Amino acid sequence: MATALKIAPPEDKISNFVSRTHRILINGKWVEAASGKTFATYNPATGEVLARVAEGDREDIDRAVKAARAAFETGRWSQLTPSERGRAIWKLADLLEENLEEFAELESLDNGKPLKVARVADVPLAVDLFRYFAGWATKIEGNTIPISVPYAAGAKFLAYTLREPVGVVGQIIPWNFPLLMAAWKLGPALATGNTVVLKPAEQTPLTALRLGELFQEAGFPDGVVNIVPGYGETAGAALAAHPGVDKIAFTGSTEVGKLILQAAAGNLKKVSLELGGKSPNVVFADVDLEDAIAGAASAIFFNHGQCCCAGSRLYVENSIFDKVVEGVAEHANKINVGSGQDEATDMGPLVSAEQLNRVCGYLESGISEGAKAVVGGGRHGDKGYFVKPTVLVNTTEKMKVVQEEIFGPVVTAIPFSDPAELVTQANDTVYGLAAGIWTRDIQKAHRLASQLRAGTVWINCYNIFDAALPFGGYKQSGWGREMGHEVLEQYTEVKAVCTAL
Ligand code: NAI
Ligand code: MG
Secondary structure (H helix, E strand, O other), X not given: OHHHHHOOOOHHHHHHHHHOEEOEEEOOEEEOOOOOOEEEEEEOOOOEEEEEEEOOOHHHHHHHHXXXXXXXXXXXXOOOOHHHHHHHHHHHHHHHHHOHHHHHHHHHHHHOOOHHHHHHHHHHHHHHXXXXXXXXXXXXXXXXXXXOOOOOOOOOEEEEEEEEEOOEEEEEOOOOOHHHHHHHHHHHHHHOOOEEEEEOOOOOXXXXXXXXXXXXXXXXXXXXXXXXOOOHHHHHHHHHHOOOOOEEEEEOOHHHHHHHHHHHHHXXXXXXXXXXXXXXXXXXXXOOHHHXXXXXXXXXXXXXXXXXXXXXXXXXXXHHHHHHHHHHHHHHHHOOEOOOOOOOOOEOOOOOHHHHHHXXXXXXXXXXXXXXXXXXXXXXXXXXXXXXXXXXXXXXXXXXHHHOOOOOOEEEEEEEOOHHHHHHHHOOOOOOOEEEEEOOOHHHHHHHHHHOOOOEEEEOOOOOOOOOOOEOOOHHHEEOOEOOHHHHHHHEEEEEEEEEO
């Protein structure tokens, strides 16, 4: 494995792939959009067109759903033995690992994130995710259940449950971790025997399309994985509403999550949602300052703050507030902002002009309402979509910058003194995705962990992800969990079988 990681693909392999006009994967074939239309994906470091991609729409979604349905009904995937399914997913993971450097480069080009980060985080996590779910393929079990049946005195029954695939699954993913989000979605769906139509984000379709080629190379039967790039309002909406889809899994904004829910109502398809966040990160005065400061900085600045779980509200106990703010600002100052392709870069551009405008809009709104930027506070440079890592102080609970998800490298630092008030403040959000706690006092840590209304609580760490650890949100951060064995519930139906003996 170590050697595979080190071999860089020839430059032209990547540029050949990127410069291709990309197509749609339906039923094992790469096809043009029914409309013949294409759209551009941009290099966010320069704003230049990176590649042209077939623009999937309603008709393409319909064809993809029919292909997935046929693949499901014939059982060419669900009727393989669990071991065969597991091995196919494992093979896919091996291929992804063999092509790690190429995927890291594609991800960095398309999304803007530093190549050195994609190389150690995005791609290895995706590889690991597929391996974890390859293992689950042989462990999807039901139960035998002793039953009593009060109105059938003396009768004997054998009752058991089966876990069966839901059927055709539509998956809509965002642009912040394009490959990893594809893996989070595809791994459990495939391990449990479903067939899939995946719509990548229009900003970052490239790694999902390359992954489609690896599914073919790994020998997945035609129609099991269909990949339709296109816009949310067209292709995404058509997938969410399609009557031939049994389940829709979505990651993205809370606003679109609600639209997905409405669209799903037509045939009452199952829905799972992984939505926004405004996660509190709480630092108590007893901490190891250096660790907590570094942790607080990376909680918000990792992936340029484009993380649904970003530690964007930093609550610091009064007596160390100034020191922590100063320390996080120092970290921010040392962040090397630049093109993700440059090995010296720590933080790349935001993904798009739209996100640049959105984040700068929040900065302006906060500052006009009286917040102060200790560091950063605006755009970085005048080319590409870069924003300066920013620490805001003097905020109030009502400000938009404290209440709404900014999805950029912007943290609001807020002092606290009363732990009971802190709990109320930390939970004063419509979201409930994640939270961080920094303290050496284990009682304090676990007490607060139980009081925070969030799907993930990190204690003395932040942004720790593992395929085995469930992830998802309370409140408006979503429905259901991703990863771990928890996600298997989202992709299986339970059948109770009862036999009179
Ligand atoms: P979005 O929610 O619009 O996009 C996410 C995915 O949903 C993309 O694949 C998009 O094509 C699709 N989509 C958009 N509209 C749709 C519709 N009507 N029906 C079906 N699918 C649709 O997010 P966007 O506009 O890219 O970013 C806006 C904000 O959303 C960000 O600033 C951030 O706050 C939040 N966001 C949260 C993410 C998370 O991981 N929870 C990821 C991306 C964005
Ligand atoms: Mg949108």
